Amino acid sequence: MSCNWGTELWDQFDNLEKHTSWGIDFLERYTKFVKERADIELSYAKQIRSLSKKYHPKRNREDESRYTWFVAFAATLQQLNELAIQREDLAENLNGQIVCELTRYTQELKAERKSHFQDGRRAQQHIESSWKQLESSKRRFERDCKEAERAQHVSNKIDLDNKTDGEKARQTAQQKQQAAEESRKDYVTSLNQFNQDQHQHYHTLVPVIYQRIQDMEERRIERIGEAMRSLAEAERKVLPVVSRCLDAMMEAAESIQPRKDTRQVVEVYKSGFDPPGDVEFEDYSATMRRSISESSYLDNRTEERRQSRKLWPFIRKTKLLFLGMRVECAPLPSQGKLG
Secondary structure (H helix, E strand, O other): OOOOHHHHOOOOHHHHHHHHHHHHHHHHHHHHHHHHHHHHHHHHHHHHHHHHHHHOOOOOOHHHHOOHHHHHHHHHHHHHHHHHHHHHHHHHHHHHHHHHHHHHHHHHHHHHHHHHHHHHHHHHHHHHHHHHHHHHHHHHHHHHHHHHHHHHHHHHHHHHHOHHHHHHHHHHHHHHHHHHHHHHHHHHHHHHHHHHHHHHHHHHHHHHHHHHHHHHHHHHHHHHHHHHHHHHHHHHHHHHHHHHHHHHHHHHHHOOOHHHHHHHHHHHHOOOOOOOOOOOOOOHHHHHOOOOOHHHHHHHHHHHHHHHOOOOOOOOHHHHHHHHHHHHHOOOHHHHHHO
């Protein structure tokens, strides 16, 4: 559906001026919106990069790299860093392709709008000046007609009373009539000129100027649509890489193997020792048996020392030493019998 501001809005100059001013304000506001969006993307990329760096291992420890869950997390951090790069590219595209272009276009649009409305004001001033000229000639014609009528009335009255004064009055009345006739001609000329100017104003100048303003407004709206599409396209441009990063994260997560990691723990920490056997009963009542010879008793204690070395490897060495000292300090049964 087509429309023409020049014919349909011929008397809405002030409203068109306000509307187009509001349109430029919106354009500037949208430009600011895209700029802030780019700043947010840069800030987000910076925070993501900082997070990735914070949790990335300081050095590649061999014991950590053995486990699939650790390798998967390191791969996730690497992909996270790649996501930050994509966000930086998005912010760069927003600033370069949209913000800069809209800023430049806004300045051009302001200059174009100013030129169009200056032409409109000049056309308005011209028609107003023509109207004032018409009003002035109309009032002068009206005044001269009234003065000629009064002069004719005076001339008729004096002519009846005094012929000498009547002649003078007739000359004055004729002069007034001539002045009125000249005023009438000026009024007709001004009227014709005004009608001509008015026809040209509303049928030629205003439609042309308003059509330019309408074209300017339509270009502004179209440029906003292009900027919105460019914003979406810039976002879509990074999606394939973002999708690949997310796929890599998924693959890293799926590469985690709990059984493999638990087997790796065995390989790292297995000591190779066999579990300790049963602890044998220590008969401390043997000292009460006076029939046991001294030599057989000492042989039994030596065997006990040998067995104690095969106990669970985590028993503290101090306890073993204590057991040895206790054996060495124990009185011999033979000594008690001889004494």
